[in-house]
Amino acid sequence: MSGAPQNFKNEIIWHYSDGTAPQGAFKRKTDTIYFYTKTNNSVFNEIRVPSLNPKRYNKVDENGDLYFEDGHHGSAKRFYLKDGIICDNVWTYVTDDSFRQLNSQSDLRKKYGYATMKPLAILERIIKASSNEGDLVCDFFGGSGTTAAVAEKLGRRWITCDIGKPASLVMRKRFIDQEVNPFLYQSIGDYQKEAFHNNKKLRRVGDLSQVVLGLFGALPFSPEQVSDRNFGYVKGTRNLVMVDSPNRLTTAATVRRAVEAKASLLGGDWDKVIVLGWNFAFDISQAIEKYKNSNVEVLVIPPDLLDKLSKKGFKKLIADKTVRFSSLQYLVVNPVEVTVNGNGEDELSISLSNYVLLSPDNIPLDDKDKEKLQQVMEQDPLSLIEYWSIDPDYDGDTFRSTWQDYRENVDNDSDPLHCVYSTRLHMPHKAERKVCVKAVDVFGFESQVILDVKC
Known part of the structure; x- marks a missing residue:
């Protein structure tokens, strides 16, 4: 052991x-x-480390190396300064x-x-x-x-x-x-899932989805209306609300399910569907872009909600009105432009288009800094990018960065305060490929975009 x-x-x-x-x-x-x-x-x-007493090495051999002789071992033995001591x-x-x-x-x-x-x-x-x-x-x-x-x-x-x-x-x-050898970066673990399952008090709260609906200001359907307790609605509106589970990631499939529910649940005819999620797949931004004309909104359940429920309880949180559900951060990348150069290589032009950050209300900043952050989000949202990297041949499983830039790096430009927002990569020719772009903002939030490219 x-x-x-x-x-x-x-x-x-x-x-x-x-x-x-x-x-x-x-x-x-x-x-x-x-x-x-x-x-x-x-x-x-x-x-072996350098000797504490280099003056002891008072003899020089034929190669010019310093040593001393110890005769306590029956015959004189040489100990060299260059070998150090144990x-x-x-x-x-x-x-x-x-x-x-x-x-x-x-x-x-x-x-x-x-x-x-x-x-x-x-x-x-x-x-x-x-x-x-x-x-x-x-x-x-x-x-x-x-x-x-x-x-x-x-x-x-x-x-x-x-x-x-x-x-x-x-x-x-x-x-x-x-410049280390290629390495794999993975995000592992699910804080919300662990916190929920390890906290007996939270499990006594009842159906967590019903609690989240209440904190959002929505009402649950009766079991006779809808058997799925993850759905609710905002009273006085035709807004449908779906709460995802802390046990899983909110993915593109989740968004598609919400859009389908908007069109079919209780006869359909809902004006809007709002998805409330705990943890999000890296490709969620693509789903949001895909369904942006379907009146679907994806919001983040506050990451500290389970802690607040455990400490304050549901009724006090409702009374305080301090729980805020914020918009999801995601990266937008322009379509990849491809040209074939004289060497028969694909020249990929990759550029960032926009970065949408979750609401400043969900970030621990004082009011003055939140106001400054809001200005940055409106004027130059890409300046919030701390690091971004590209895998031009993404296999759908392992991300292998071929190119990257980050703030303070001046290899790609002379500005240490910003990343560059575009780059050109030369790659062996392929008829089609997947390009994966990952970005991390200054607060540590990570986004990913996968682009299908035909050359």
């Missing part, structure tokens, strides 16, 4: 030059690293300047913004000691991605993750800067 007492190997003391000086106590200049192995059959590679469990900055603690002025810390990020050399020593080239290194609290970045540099495979979208964005940008 991992972490069991019998698998404890070392308490490592990391000593650094900078440290806090609390009142009435000694200055704190160390951290502790606990070294465990999962089994007794684990990898351990000897690590690393012990006290890791001090004296032996290697790269072990100095990162401070607030560090270029890496300023770039990636994580107060807890460790010096590269710390992770390099750990990874070298406990794995070989080609081994798999995992970091399940990825932060700024230092572990994965070092693993890549040392020829290891890696998996890293983080619960925060900003961390995932920071890591992805860092790996691109480092």
Whole structure:
């Protein structure tokens, strides 16, 4: 069992030059690293570090290398300065300047913004000691991605993750800067589903769809009218409302079902259908565009609604009138223009058209910043794009980025505050292909558009 007492190997003391000086106590200049192995059959590679006493190496061999002789082993043995000494469990900055603690002025810390990020050399020593080239290194609290970045540099495979979208964005940008080998980025997990099923109080609330309808201001149908309890209507209007489940993604098929219900439920003749969803498939923007003339609206159920229900209860939320259902963020990409150049390659012209962000009411900003955000949304919505990338041969399953741009990157233009909004790619000729474009905004929301292209 991992972490069991019998698998404890070392308490490592990391000593650094900078440290806090609390009142009435000694200055704190160390951290502790606990070294465990999962089994007794684990990898351990000897690590050598520069000697603390280089003056001891007082002889020079025929190649000009410094060494000293130790005669305690029966016969004199040479110990070379260039070989260093075997690393012990006290890791001090004296032996290697790269072990100095990162401070607030560090270029890496300023770039990636994580107060807890460790010096590269710390992770390099750990990874070298406990794995070989080609081994798999995992970091399940990825932060700024230092572990994965070092693993890549040392020829290891890696998996890293983080619960925060900003961390995932920071890591992805860092790996691109480092020009790592192609990697797969996936969004895994469903917070709303987990929160609902793990909270007994929420399950006693009753049918969640009925609760959401009530908070939206809609009324449920009676079982005699409509057996599907996910549907309701806004009193005094011909607006139909459909609440999707926290157990699944709201997809293009969901939107199609809502449009069909608008035309058929209780005789049809509804003016509008409103879809309320928790989690959305990446291609939802295409569905919205496809059905934009069918009077269908897709809104986001507040991501913290389950927490609010658990803490305040349904009746108080109704009385407070603080629950807001906001519009969905999505990316709009212009049709891809294709020309065949003199080399027989397809030249793809890909450009962003618009970015629709969910309402500022659903983003934790003060009123002044919300007003500024609203102005940006109206005047230059694409400036909210933090990162976008393209897979010009998307297989429908795995996204492989061939081209990307992000704010602060000046390889594609000289403006560090904005992404470029268009690019041209040269690809081998194909009669038809799928082009997938992904974008992440400054708040960490991700959108995806898939375009069918005939060349």
